[in-house]
Amino acid sequence: MTYLITIIAYMLVLFVFGLRIARKRLKEKDDFLVAGRSLTAPVLVGTLLASWIGSGDIFSVSDLSYHHGYSSLIGSAGGWVGIIVVFFIAGRVRRFGQFTVPDILEARYNHWARILATVTTIIAYVTIVSYQFRGGGWVLNIITEGKISEKEGIMIVAVFVILYTLLAGMLSVAYLDIFNGLIMITGVFLAIPFLINHVGGMEFITANVTERAHPFLGNMSLIQAMGYFIPTLLLALGNGNMYQRFFSAKNEKEAKKSVVGWVIGVIILGIGMQTLAVVGSSYFKGLAKADAGKIIVLVAHKGVPVVIGCLLMAAIVAIIISTANGFLLVPATNVVRDIYQRFINPNLSDKKTIFLSRFIVVILGLIAYGLISFYPRVLNAAYAAYTVYGAGLTPALMAVFFWKRATVKGGVLSITGGMATTVIWEIINKSLGYFPLGLPSVYPALLVSITLLIAVSLMTPKPSPDKWKPFFTEKKKPLDIE
Numbered sequence: 001m002t003y004l005i006t007i008i009a010y011m012l013v014l015f016v017f018g019l020r021i022a023r024k025r026l027k028e029k030d031d032f033l034v035a036g037r038s039l040t041a042p043v044l045v046g047t048l049l050a051s052w053i054g055s056g057d058i059f060s061v062s063d064l065s066y067h068h069g070y071s072s073l074i075g076s077a078g079g080w081v082g083i084i085v086v087f088f089i090a091g092r093v094r095r096f097g098q099f100t101v102p103d104i105l106e107a108r109y110n111h112w113a114r115i116l117a118t119v120t121t122i123i124a125y126v127t128i129v130s131y132q133f134r135g136g137g138w139v140l141n142i143i144t145e146g147k148i149s150e151k152e153g154i155m156i157v158a159v160f161v162i163l164y165t166l167l168a169g170m171l172s173v174a175y176l177d178i179f180n181g182l183i184m185i186t187g188v189f190l191a192i193p194f195l196i197n198h199v200g201g202m203e204f205i206t207a208n209v210t211e212r213a214h215p216f217l218g219n220m221s222l223i224q225a226m227g228y229f230i231p232t233l234l235l236a237l238g239n240g241n242m243y244q245r246f247f248s249a250k251n252e253k254e255a256k257k258s259v260v261g262w263v264i265g266v267i268i269l270g271i272g273m274q275t276l277a278v279v280g281s282s283y284f285k286g287l288a289k290a291d292a293g294k295i296i297v298l299v300a301h302k303g304v305p306v307v308i309g310c311l312l313m314a315a316i317v318a319i320i321i322s323t324a325n326g327f328l329l330v331p332a333t334n335v336v337r338d339i340y341q342r343f344i345n346p347n348l349s350d351k352k353t354i355f356l357s358r359f360i361v362v363i364l365g366l367i368a369y370g371l372i373s374f375y376p377r378v379l380n381a382a383y384a385a386y387t388v389y390g391a392g393l394t395p396a397l398m399a400v401f402f403w404k405r406a407t408v409k410g411g412v413l414s415i416t417g418g419m420a421t422t423v424i425w426e427i428i429n430k431s432l433g434y435f436p437l438g439l440p441s442v443y444p445a446l447l448v449s450i451t452l453l454i455a456v457s458l459m460t461p462k463p464s465p466d467k468w469k470p471f472f473t474e475k476k477k478p479l480d481i482e
Contacts, residue, residue, distance in 0.1 A: 003143035003301065006310040007317050011160055014321060019167055039248045044258035046178035047245055047326075049265040052079065052236075053184060054128070054323030057273055058316055059135050059293035060382045064228070065277035066292040069209050071218030072277075075228035076270040082236025083266060087259040089401045091252035092471060093243055100247075100330070101240045101397065102338040108400040108467060109411040114342065116415045117393055118334040121240055122364070123423070124389035125327045129368035131381040132324035133158045139316060142297050154372060161324040162365035165332075166358045180318035181265065187308075187315030188272040194304040195276060199283040208282035227440035231383050234390020234446070238397045240330045328368070332360040384426050384441065391445035392419035395453050403457075404468045410457030418449030 039047070057076070064072030093104075101121065106114035134150075136157030141150045148156070199205060212218040217225050236242075249255035273296065280295040280303060287294070300312040336356045341348045348356075396414045399406035425441035435441065 002306055003310060003313050006314055010314045010317055015164060040250055041254045041257040043178055044245055044249055045261035046181040048262040050180040050322035051326035052266055053269055053319050058296050058319060061273055062277045062295035063293040066281045066295060067210060068218030068220055069212055069278055073274055074225045075232055078229040078232030079236040080267055082233045083263040085237060090246055090255045090259050093246040094249045094252045094255040100334055100337055101243050102334055104400055109408045112412050114338050118338045120389060120392040120419045121334050122331045124385045125331045126364055126368045127371060127381055127385040128327045129324050130371040132320050133369060134372050136320045138294055139297055142301055158369045162362055165325045165328050165361050180322045183318045184315045185269055187312040191304050191308050191312045192275050194308050195279050195299055198303050205279055205282045227442055231386035231390050231442045234394040235386040238390060238394035328361055328365055331364055332357050335360045387442045387445055388419060388422040391422055391442060391449050395449045399453060400471050405457055407457040407460045407463050409460050410453045413456050414449045414453035417452045418445050421445040421448045
């Protein structure tokens with residue numbers, strides 16, 4: 001009951017905070033979509049950290065750690081490398097001064113790139129939101145010892161996330177994420193020494209962790225390991241949540257500074273959560289395959305003193321709620337900004353923009369809830385979502401900033417090929433129960449995406465300088481493509 005009271009109290013704090021922001025500061029579409037372009041580096045670090053560390057990091061890390069120990073850091077490392085690369089483009093993204101990744105892609109390619117990017121983002125991000133709901137349901141089920149079923153828990157979390165996101169959009173998400181980030185770091189690192197002591201010390205842990213066939217890969221093959229590393233890398237490079245937060249920055253300097261704090265926070269917190277999962281896997285033995293992802297939640301519930309457990313449980317809830325909010329807001333923004341306003345009603349008022357964004361949040365939230373049954377295992381859902389987005393958008397998006405020779409046809413076909421290949425490969429896997437040729441979808445999808453981008457670009461005429469100059473020069477005036 002103590003854990004349940006802690007979570008209810010925490011969720012109430014979030015809701016009241018969001019309601020106050022909505023009443024005091026939510027006046028224009030910029031407030032809802034990009035926080036009025038007012039965020040400084042400390043706020044950006046908090047919201048970038050909270051949006052990147054999600055229930056995938058709780059449940060996928062637990063799942064992988066149960067079977068591979070610290071070798072599962074390979075998956076997290078993909079994100080770290082991607083964020084380091086992002087440092088070199090953060091200022092240019094803010095200089096562009098728009099709202100979404102599809103804004104960037106249309107300016108560099110054409111309107112089809114915008115449409116395809118929006119579709120890809122919706123598929124990927126709604127999937128990500130769906131397993132945040134599942135993770136929240138698991139938490140409520142475990143802390144109530146079954147009194148709240150997983151299904152009931154999922155419904156409760158889904159309703160709360162949708163309602164909270166409706167309140168003040170990016171304003172409420174960004175400012176509260178500072179608090180969420182602090183809760184995450186404090187909860188995780190306070191829990192580690194208590195957990196080590198609880199399970200019986202380092203000698204017990206060493207004797208009981210899962211045996212590994214390889215010191216670096218654990219029990220994974222190189223193909224499997226890269227199947228975790230590459231999708232995370234691609235998601236970090238093309239993450240729409242990240243770009244929307246850069247657009248929310250006060251200026252280019254604040255956007256770039258925030259990346260330094262972000263990568264440090266992600267690495268520290270990632271290693272801390274990995275430690276909880278590895279130590280927990282030595283204690284919670286004999287779990288079914290579907291339950292291996294629950295180790296960190298079990299640690300919070302039964303592996304540390306109640307006070308520490310409550311703090312860690314609040315951190316887990318903060319991770320789930322903040323990630324679900326961000327990944328629900330981005331595709332809603334895409335639908336309103338990149339489809340409705342761009343092609344149907346260019347003169348959409350700020351008031352109607354906010355209303356429609358809220359309406360789409362509800363619709364996408366319901367779709368996310370409906371998708372839960374498609375991926376019973378969070379690990380599979382996470383990497384499928386990372387791949388459809390990363391292979392679909394990231395090659396064409398990186399070409400915007402790093403390859404002047406990329407052409408309209410090359411970019412558009414790259415997005416189409418990467419997205420379509422991932423969806424087809426995942427459907428085949430779902431139907432047959434295994435991937436064709438034993439290859440995770442990231443391999444064929446990324447190969448198709450990059451091949452089309454390079455080959456088609458080289459076979460078509462060079463783009464005019466007007467297409468690439470805004471992303472390579474010190475252009476101060478934001479582009480207007482409405």
